[in-house]
Amino acid sequence: MAELHTLAQALETLLEGVSPVERETVALESACGRVLAEPIVALRDAPPFDASAMDGYALRAADAGRRLPVAQRIAAGAAPAPLAPGSCARIFTGAPLPPGADCVVMQEQVKVADGSAEIPAGLETGANVRRRGRELAAGETLLQAGHWLDAAAVGMIASQGHARVAVRRRPRVALLATGDELTAPGEPLAQGRIYDSNRYMLGALLPRFGFEVIHSQRVADRFEATADALGAAAQHTDVVVTSGGVSVGEEDHVRAAVESRGRLSLWRLDIRPGKPLALGRLPREAGGEACFVGLAGNPVSSFVGAWLFLRPLAAALLGAPALAALPRLRACAQFSERTSGRWHYMRVKLDHQRQDGVACAFSYPDQDSSLLRSCIDADALAVIPPNAEIHPGAMIDCLLLR
Numbered sequence: 417m418a419e420l421h422t423l424a425q426a427l428e429t430l431l432e433g434v435s436p437v438e439r440e441t442v443a444l445e446s447a448c449g450r451v452l453a454e455p456i457v458a459l460r461d462a463p464p465f466d467a468s469a470m471d472g473y474a475l476r477a478a479d480a481g482r483r484l485p486v487a488q489r490i491a492a493g494a495a496p497a498p499l500a501p502g503s504c505a506r507i508f509t510g511a512p513l514p515p516g517a518d519c520v521v522m523q524e525q526v527k528v529a530d531g532s533a534e535i536p537a538g539l540e541t542g543a544n545v546r547r548r549g550r551e552l553a554a555g556e557t558l559l560q561a562g563h564w565l566d567a568a569a570v571g572m573i574a575s576q577g578h579a580r581v582a583v584r585r586r587p588r589v590a591l592l593a594t595g596d597e598l599t600a601p602g603e604p605l606a607q608g609r610i611y612d613s614n615r616y617m618l619g620a621l622l623p624r625f626g627f628e629v630i631h632s633q634r635v636a637d638r639f640e641a642t643a644d645a646l647g648a649a650a651q652h653t654d655v656v657v658t659s660g661g662v663s664v665g666e667e668d669h670v671r672a673a674v675e676s677r678g679r680l681s682l683w684r685l686d687i688r689p690g691k692p693l694a695l696g697r698l699p700r701e702a703g704g705e706a707c708f709v710g711l712a713g714n715p716v717s718s719f720v721g722a723w724l725f726l727r728p729l730a731a732a733l734l735g736a737p738a739l740a741a742l743p744r745l746r747a748c749a750q751f752s753e754r755t756s757g758r759w760h761y762m763r764v765k766l767d768h769q770r771q772d773g774v775a776c777a778f779s780y781p782d783q784d785s786s787l788l789r790s791c792i793d794a795d796a797l798a799v800i801p802p803n804a805e806i807h808p809g810a811m812i813d814c815l816l817l818r
């Protein structure tokens with residue numbers, strides 16, 4: 417029997433020679449979920465001027481404790497005149513402080529009559545003022561290349577006045593589901609057949625990792641059909657992903673098809689689920705190669721394999737090293753498990769409230785790799801070493817599915 421490879425060996429094989437894809441420029445409105453291709457450097461201080469943090473009155477702190485004439489009214493967006501000593505200005509939240517003023521008092525603390533304001537004593541310089549450059553100084557690096565853009569990052573880029581941003585293009589994937597038993601959802605189900613769920617599950621998961629699924633099809637369990645589909649799928653893609661057909665049965669043609677059209681680099685891992693996972697490369701006629709990832713057909717094997725392999729592959733293709741590894745969390749197991757000679761990746765639900773701030777991990781009761789239901793609501797994979805026995809209360813490593 418062929419040797420079982422470790423996850424680390426497989427990741428090294430998969431990522432060898434993989435470099436980031438080209439860049440493109442996109443409108444900020446569609447930048448969320450994309451990865452920066454170059455750093456964002458602050459063009460200007462943020463805030464760009466000293467601004468009032470309250471609706472109230474701007475003045476010199478040294479003039480506090482007196483009645484001051486209200487010399488001007490400054491709304492947000494205005495360009496104020498200098499403030500003479502011994503006077504104050506009506507001001508609103510977000511409005512620029514007039515030159516000369518150094519603090520703001522909230523209007524609730526001020527009595528106004530006949531055009532002058534009774535200012536309480538004891539105001540400090542800087543009170544209720546958002547200082548220029550408090551958030552960001554011009555020239556400072558706001559975001560590094562490789563940063564995955566979330567809503568906050570998109571907002572910060574907008575706050576610097578950029579309407580477009582340089583990102584990595586989405587790595588392109590072709591998804592092939594092998595299996596004569598597979599029927600497309602929506603079609604009648606004949607005896608002995610099942611609906612194809614992997615192609616839909618993977619088609620939903622991969623865009624979350626940053627991929628663009630440009631091709632998706634079912635492939636019959638025949639060597640020629642599999643080889644032709646693999647060869648064609650590689651031509652315009654960065655990655656070809658298959659599900660099923662990588663095990664040892666006579667109907668499993670994927671490995672032989674990869675060998676005939678490209679090269680198979682590694683097969684079979686010491687993990688459960690996902691043991692028969694296969695990796696390789698498929699050449700493109702125009703030059704270069706597509707990465708090949710053959711996920712085991714059991715739905716959970718495909719799901720777990722995608723998180724363990726396609727997420728780091730996306731990170732490498734996007735030049736986003738921070739996304740390469742799933743975040744780890746120690747949690748307190750609330751279940752028993754005896755592992756085989758393989759590393760088990762159990763689908764668990766975490767409860768962060770349960771035990772003195774320690775997260776508790778609840779496993780789906782039936783961890784068979786055919787049951788995709790075990791992945792619903794799973795927020796982590798509990799990683800249990802080979803030949804181990806886990807009991808409730810044991811502290812275990814979990815990989816967060818995000």
Ligand SMILES: Nc1nc2c(c(=O)[nH]1)N[C@H]1C(S)=C(S)[C@@H](COP(=O)(O)OP(=O)(O)OC[C@H]3O[C@@H](n4cnc5c(N)ncnc54)[C@H](O)[C@@H]3O)O[C@H]1N2
Pocket residue numbers: 593594595597598610611612613614615659660661662663664665668689690691692711712713714715717785786
């Ligand atoms: N004699 C052995 N048999 C098996 C071994 C082994 O080592 N020796 N390994 C088992 C393990 S572990 C797994 S995992 C599976 C994986 O096999 P394949 O990758 O070849 O997958 P298939 O045989 O094509 O399918 C397995 C299972 O999953 C269902 N499936 C496949 N594709 C889909 C899809 N798109 N949507 C929904 N369900 C799908 C398929 O109907 C099968 O039930 O092999 C074991 N056997």
Ligand code: MOO
Pocket residue numbers: 687688689690691692712714717785786
């Ligand atoms: O590796 Mo299979 O994925 O155990 O069911």
